[in-house]
Amino acid sequence: xxxxxxxxxxxxxxxxxxxxxSRTFSLDNLPAEFVAFLAKNEIDPAIYTxxxxxxxxxxxxxxxxxxxxxxxxxxxxxKVEPVPGLEAFCRLDGQAKLRNTxxxxxxxxxxxxxxxGIAVYALDIQPGEHxxxxxxxxxxxxCMIAGLLTNSGHVRSDRSGGGNQLQMDITGTVxxxxxxxxxxxxxxxLLKRHRLQQCARLFQADxxxxxxxxxxxxxxxxxxxxxxxxxxxxxxxDRQAGSQGKRALEDDDDYNDGYGHRGNSQLAVDGGEDxxxxxxxxxxxxxxxxxxxxxxATWDTLLGLLTGSSGASVLFTGTETKGSQExxxxxxxxxxxxxxxxxxxxxxxxxxxxxDAECTHDGSIxxxxxxxxxxxxxxxxxxxxxxxxxxxxxLQRGLLMNGFRMTKAGGIIVYSTCSLSRAQNEDxxxxxxxxxxxxxxxxxxxxxALGIQTxxxxxxxxxxxxxxLGLPTTMDASGQVRWQGTPQQEADxxxxxxxxxxxxxxxxxxxxxxxxxxxxxxxxxV
Numbered sequence: 186x187x188x189x190x191x192x193x194x195x196x197x198x199x200x201x202x203x204x205x206x207s208r209t210f211s212l213d214n215l216p217a218e219f220v221a222f223l224a225k226n227e228i229d230p231a232i233y234t235x236x237x238x239x240x241x242x243x244x245x246x247x248x249x250x251x252x253x254x255x256x257x258x259x260x261x262x263x264k265v266e267p268v269p270g271l272e273a274f275c276r277l278d279g280q281a282k283l284r285n286t287x288x289x290x291x292x293x294x295x296x297x298x299x300x301x302g303i304a305v306y307a308l309d310i311q312p313g314e315h316x317x318x319x320x321x322x323x324x325x326x327x328c329m330i331a332g333l334l335t336n337s338g339h340v341r342s343d344r345s346g347g348g349n350q351l352q353m354d355i356t357g358t359v360x361x362x363x364x365x366x367x368x369x370x371x372x373x374x375l376l377k378r379h380r381l382q383q384c385a386r387l388f389q390a391d392x393x394x395x396x397x398x399x400x401x402x403x404x405x406x407x408x409x410x411x412x413x414x415x416x417x418x419x420x421x422x423d424r425q426a427g428s429q430g431k432r433a434l435e436d437d438d439d440y441n442d443g444y445g446h447r448g449n450s451q452l453a454v455d456g457g458e459d460x461x462x463x464x465x466x467x468x469x470x471x472x473x474x475x476x477x478x479x480x481x482a483t484w485d486t487l488l489g490l491l492t493g494s495s496g497a498s499v500l501f502t503g504t505e506t507k508g509s510q511e512x513x514x515x516x517x518x519x520x521x522x523x524x525x526x527x528x529x530x531x532x533x534x535x536x537x538x539x540x541d542a543e544c545t546h547d548g549s550i551x552x553x554x555x556x557x558x559x560x561x562x563x564x565x566x567x568x569x570x571x572x573x574x575x576x577x578x579x580l581q582r583g584l585l586m587n588g589f590r591m592t593k594a595g596g597i598i599v600y601s602t603c604s605l606s607r608a609q610n611e612d613x614x615x616x617x618x619x620x621x622x623x624x625x626x627x628x629x630x631x632x633x634a635l636g637i638q639t640x641x642x643x644x645x646x647x648x649x650x651x652x653x654l655g656l657p658t659t660m661d662a663s664g665q666v667r668w669q670g671t672p673q674q675e676a677d678x679x680x681x682x683x684x685x686x687x688x689x690x691x692x693x694x695x696x697x698x699x700x701x702x703x704x705x706x707x708x709x710x711v
Contacts, residue, residue: 548701
């Protein structure tokens, strides 16, 4: 779950009402139930003593809104260092404030945590793709996705020499889904401020059941425009269709967000994009022999676990959307996307889906430490009660399953959280991969491509894997669910746990000098 774009809270330091620091946080202040939670999930409490984490910004790639690190450094009065391997990301002092800078007011910079940027790059977004962002608020990742789409293949206004010709390169779209209207309003504001709304739409909906496929009408509009290049004589019908398409694409000053709010949009303008960072996250196609061999070995391991089992096998079906459904009105959409017919067929599933799942946020130091000022009672109620933790795991599974359902065959799903707990990360991924029976596979992520030390991933719970495979489990005297199989099954289980641990990615304050973050990249096979 990404953090807000601008967070003035200083990790590790409590603040008075006027924002001045009052005293340093102590581990002795952590409530007993949270300490128990950390112990159960093998999380070192020392991460909450790290008080000097840097903050990160992303420079706007729009050529009309660019700013150099040197120019930003002058405005902030602090050192601004580009992050190697992550295009446009810069590292700042953790105390740096963004809101009062002209660059922030002009939309030239995004306040964005490094982990959110890594999750977006893991999608390996290509020109013309359609992306779904589940749990999109407050919108930093959504804006980054829109920017990558806009600056790779996009609408371009060419009015040189007095002309007024609209040129069109095939581009994609991003659809954001969140259940909170307040947080969606923040997404809408960010899209407008950074002038990225022309390829984005927002829906207020439950991410576990959202079923609106990627836009389809935009294909027809683009085809009409591209079929009539400059100088080609058009019929009256063609001129009318082309004019309607052009107005929809330009949509200069007449869009409505569905709630009566009006504003100004702007055509995206050409801007070169350095593909180096994206290529670092580009994973070889599943056509490669080595990749297929590795995934076949993983699948054989799962089959080995099932050998001789007497329990019922639960196969996740990822049921397709069928039948007539009512059209869901967007919370926000530009004119070209607002009246999309919302076709419900396999052809209109998304190329890429990111599930930045709701979690306990225990990897965000600033988020956790605020509760000392707000009161630990509210923290327990919101995050630490057992009922809440149980329901949260169910929610995370539901979000990931629906993300899989909405992804086309061959597409990519990225699952991420800002939690450090095994139950919300490796256990969720292991449950999903085991239950998919080869219909989805993990793909590797670069462990050190950014020059940042990663933390060690955890081994998933054996009983979680066994349950997903339908293997019989037992409950011990302490009430814990256990699984024990034949020697061969035990060996296969070890191999599968190793696979999950190897393929996922973790950052934490102690190892990485970043906020806590978990990431897995999944390829949908069928």
